[in-house]
Amino acid sequence: xxxxxxxxxxxxxxxxxxxxxxxxxxxxxxxxxxxxxxxxxxxxxxxxxxxxxxxxxxxxxxxxxxxxxxxxxxxxxxxxxxxxxxxxxxxxxxxxxxxxxxxxxxxxxxxxxxxxxxxxxxxxxxxxxxxxxxxxxxxxxxxxxxxxxxxxxxxxxxxxxxxxxxxxxxxxxxxxxxxxxxxxxxxxxxxxxxxxxxxxxxxxxxxxxxxxxxxxxxxxxxxxxxxxxxxxxxxxxxxxxxxxxxxxxxxxxxxxxxxxxxxxx
Numbered sequence: 001x002x003x004x005x006x007x008x009x010x011x012x013x014x015x016x017x018x019x020x021x022x023x024x025x026x027x028x029x030x031x032x033x034x035x036x037x038x039x040x041x042x043x044x045x046x047x048x049x050x051x052x053x054x055x056x057x058x059x060x061x062x063x064x065x066x067x068x069x070x071x072x073x074x075x076x077x078x079x080x081x082x083x084x085x086x087x088x089x090x091x092x093x094x095x096x097x098x099x100x101x102x103x104x105x106x107x108x109x110x111x112x113x114x115x116x117x118x119x120x121x122x123x124x125x126x127x128x129x130x131x132x133x134x135x136x137x138x139x140x141x142x143x144x145x146x147x148x149x150x151x152x153x154x155x156x157x158x159x160x161x162x163x164x165x166x167x168x169x170x171x172x173x174x175x176x177x178x179x180x181x182x183x184x185x186x187x188x189x190x191x192x193x194x195x196x197x198x199x200x201x202x203x204x205x206x207x208x209x210x211x212x213x214x215x216x217x218x219x220x221x222x223x224x225x226x227x228x229x230x231x232x233x234x235x236x237x238x239x240x241x242x243x244x245x246x247x248x249x250x251x252x253x254x255x256x257x258x259x260x261x262x263x264x265x
Contacts, residue, residue, distance in 0.1 A: 003166055028068040028076075032083050033058075035110040036068055043091070052091055082113040089144065090121040103150070105157070106130030109137065116142040120168065124148040128157055135160040146170030146193070152179070159185050165216075171196040178227070180234075184213040193221040200226030200250070208234035219243040226250050 032125075037058045050108045068083070069076035075085035086108070101124050108114055117140060130152055134157045143158065146168045152175065158167065159182040167189060175198035192214075199222075211234040218240055222231070228250045235244065 012251050018184055029082060029110075031110040033066070033068040035107055036071070036074070036083075039107045040105065042104060045046070078112060080113060083111045084113050085116040086111075086114065086117050087116075088122070089118045100125045102126045102129050104128075104130040105137070106133035108179055112139065114140055116140075118142075118144040119148065120144045120146040122148055124150070129152045131157040134158070135162075137161050140164060141243070142166040145169040145172060147172075149173050152176065155179050157181050159183055162186060162188070164189055166191040168193040169197070170194070170221075172229065173197065174199055176200065180210045184210045187213055188216055189214055190216050191219045192217060193219075194225065195223040195245075197220045197225055200228075208237055211235070212237040212239075214238050215240055217241060221245045222249065223247040224249075227255065 008176070015037070036056055036210060040053050040056050043052060043248065053072065055065060056068070057065055065071065069081065073087045074083060075087070076082060077084050103119075103124055103126060105117075105128075107130070108117065114137065125148075140161050141163060141164070143161065143164055145154070145158075147170060150172045154172065155174075158164075162185055164186055165188055167186070168191075170193050174194070178194075178199050183192075215238070217238050220243070221240065223245050224247065225244075226249070229252065231249075232251075235241070249262060
């Protein structure tokens with residue numbers, strides 16, 4: 001009987017903790033719901049606002065859906081009830097205007113179990129804020145930011161998320177020398193797509209040695225940049241590569257097949 005009472009007490013405590021964490025928000029952690037609503041508000045849509053994330057509603061009653069786990073583009077864990085994925089690509093599919101938005105990804109910090117975040121194909125313009133807080137997104141494994149106008153100032157923010165395994169920065173208006181000093185921190189990275197940018201520069205031997213720290217990288221896409229032949233020794237330092245794409249770079253001369261294929265031997 002005593003054991004039965006302890007079991008009931010333990011169960012009640014567990015329920016109490018869960019309800020406290022959710023703060024009685026039906027089917028959804030209240031702080032996570034507020035985080036999503038803050039992000040939606042930051043979009044500051046002036047036309048066709050009713051077409052953007054229409055299921056993300058904040059007002060109680062009036063048919064509002066309090067359970068953010070059932071909102072469009074949101075995926076929650078069946079076990080914890082916390083948000084694990086946000087698929088927010090191409091939000092402007094019903095819009096003709098460009099967005100000038102000060103993106104603050106630290107808005108998503110309350111999403112403690114967030115594993116994947118996709119903000120690609122939105123053509124966001126504006127400043128990237130809250131950069132120093134991005135390091136708190138340490139459960140984030142996949143980040144897709146392609147086809148926005150974030151420029152180089154987003155790099156230190158991204159590379160603070162050291163648990164990343166998949167990263168897409170396609171067509172972000174990145175330019176200049178490749179910032180390997182920042183990227184070398186992403187030692188767990190397995191997939192990196194930097195295509196359709198303006199990255200360039202002659203890479204020193206010292207710079208190439210830093211590429212060797214990306215030893216978990218399996219897939220690398222550098223197409224449509226301005227890298228020259230000096231990038232070849234850097235690539236071959238990444239010995240676990242399985243997929244490599246170098247279309248439309250500023251490479252010239254004979255193809256360095258011996259250097260490239262050391263990655264695959």
